[in-house]
Amino acid sequence: MSKDINQIKAAFENKSAKIGVIGLGYVGLPLIMTFLDKNFQVYGFDIDETKINALINGESYIKHIASRNIISYIVNEQFKPTSDFSKISLVDAVLICVPTPLNKNQEPDLSYIVATGELIAPHLQTNQLIVLESTTYPGTSTEVLKPILEKNGLRSGKDLFLAYSPEREDPGNPKFGTASIPKIVGGDGDNARELACAIYNQIVVNTVPVSSMEVAEAVKLTENIFRAVNIAMINELKIIYDKMSIDIWEVIEAAKSKPFGFMPFYPGPGLGGHCIPIDPFYLTYRAKQFGQKTKFIELAGKINTQMPNYVIEVLESSLQAKFDKEIKGAKILIMGLAYKKNVDDTRESPAFVLLELLKARGATVAYFDPFVPSIPKTREHAAHAGQKSIDWSAEELAKYDAALICTDHDGINYEELVAKSKLVIDTRNATASINNKLGKIIKA
Secondary structure, three states: OOOOHHHHHHHHHOOOOEEEEEOOOOOHHHHHHHHHHOOOEEEEEOOOHHHHHHHHOOOOOOOOOOHHHHHHHHHOOOEEEEOOHHHHHHOOEEEEOOOOOEOOOOOEOOHHHHHHHHHHHHHOOOOOEEEEOOOOOOOHHHHHHHHHHOOOOOOEOOOEEEEEOOOOOOOOOOOOOHHHOOEEEEEOOHHHHHHHHHHHOOOOOOEEEOOOHHHHHHHHHHHHHHHHHHHHHHHHHHHHHHHOOOOHHHHHHHHOOOOOOOOOOOOOOOOOOOOOOOHHHHHHHHHHHOOOOOHHHHHHHHHHHHHHHHHHHHHHHHHHHHHOOOOOOOEEEEEOOOOOOOOOOOOOOHHHHHHHHHHHOOOEEEEEOOOOOEOOOOOOOHHHOOOEOOOOOHHHHOOOOEEEEOOOOOOOOHHHHHHHOOOEEEOOOOOOOOOOOOOOEEEO
């Protein structure tokens, strides 16, 4: 039975609507917790039974989400994790938060979006709102997802409402959680956009409606391409200034004193995370379909993907200069496996690239990361799954020919690291405050 658009909107506003979130990872689970905190009833869908069972037992697998919070919502049946996608029929809104990686040819892999659409299509009901949150190229929602959802006769804009609202999560950032980040919203028609805004307005600081789903898709790519290009510029400057014996970190610190016209970006051993290393290639792929080249973006991608090789070069030259030692046969300790500080998220971490480059050169490689006690199973680096972090001790640190700081977690005793290590290669400026009178610290 068809409802008036105002009736559907009212159910979102009075929180009587049931919410379904597909994908219980670093985007989906924080989104669920935000809805739960605002007193919505939420179904969480995933094909991963391990995640479902953990949540049913009140166990969190994401560091910044406390198990005690999950337990309370499970006990009062406000949160219902499930792998039974027929229960899509029970919810009023379906929010899709599935991965959008790249394939081996650096092209978009939309298989998770396609599979999700095919899973839910048989169970969709009239008047449901479906929102895609996964990062993707402009046109995906209209050209890929919409036809799948309409296969069984329901029509977007008439029987169901389709929208796109990109996730903007920043794992580990204490200043900005899901609720405090504005939500971009584009819809397949005015009603879809209005309904999507209505539901997100209940949980976030404000919504930013745009004219179409394509614009919303482009906004997310633009945000992360902006970061990728600027990081590439800083990475290139780091290499240039290093040849001039100029510390890029000191340059940035001084430059950011300018109150206008400069925004600080920082170098590193390579790009990591679920967005910045991937999103630019989504636009590159889409641009080619319109006969356009993304020269600037592709150049930035090349610079960023070459940074692990530069780090290895610095490590090799430092080992040779100080100890007349090759990488082959050396014992190297990678400090930090997560892609950024103070999180347990290893997606696209440059630490994996460094680990593989070092092993390919004949080094023995261990790692230390208090946030990642053992390497999880990943799509690209499955061979390393199960390797465990070393235990921190002065005796253990002294065993290695060099410690390579890849992730600058807070709470690590970098003074002890420098004191007990033979050589420290610092890609994050984590040792900036430590006296380097013995010349153990090399910036890379």
